[in-house]
Amino acid sequence: MEGSSRFLCDHMLGTLARWLRLLGYDTAYPEALHDDELATLAEREERVLLTRDKDLAARSHVSALCVVSDDLDAQIRQVLTELAPEAGEPMSRCSVCNGVLTEASKEAAKQAVPEGVWERHERFWRCPSCGKHYWRGTHWERMRPKIEEYTALVAPAREGVPSKA
């Protein structure tokens, strides 16, 4: 599963799923499913199953990783270092539904975002699946150092250098 960059998070890992999407990874986060259904979905969509359930990860016939920590930062680091996915493109996906964002014109965003936000920003993105709008505001600025930190963990893969030290 080296280089795999499509994930499926079990129902315990919703925050991790949102962050993997923010980092640009195609990450499914289905409503609570039985173990077998999770594995079937992962197999069908060629995703690495990320689960807090050690037994499920061990007995699963699909690529699976048991996420060991409760701590989000540690979870993200574990996924990125152990699975060594190719670098994603941060903020290319909707963190809510995993849709691929498309840039929206400023004019088109006017109805959808708060007026102050609209006035302060020139670029907007929209999720074609759920309609959520995105812009690089204070929330983004706050997350950016973390995003850069995580991206650096996988950046060598993008340059074709083996990622394992």
Ligand SMILES: [Zn+2]
């Ligand atoms: Zn969406």
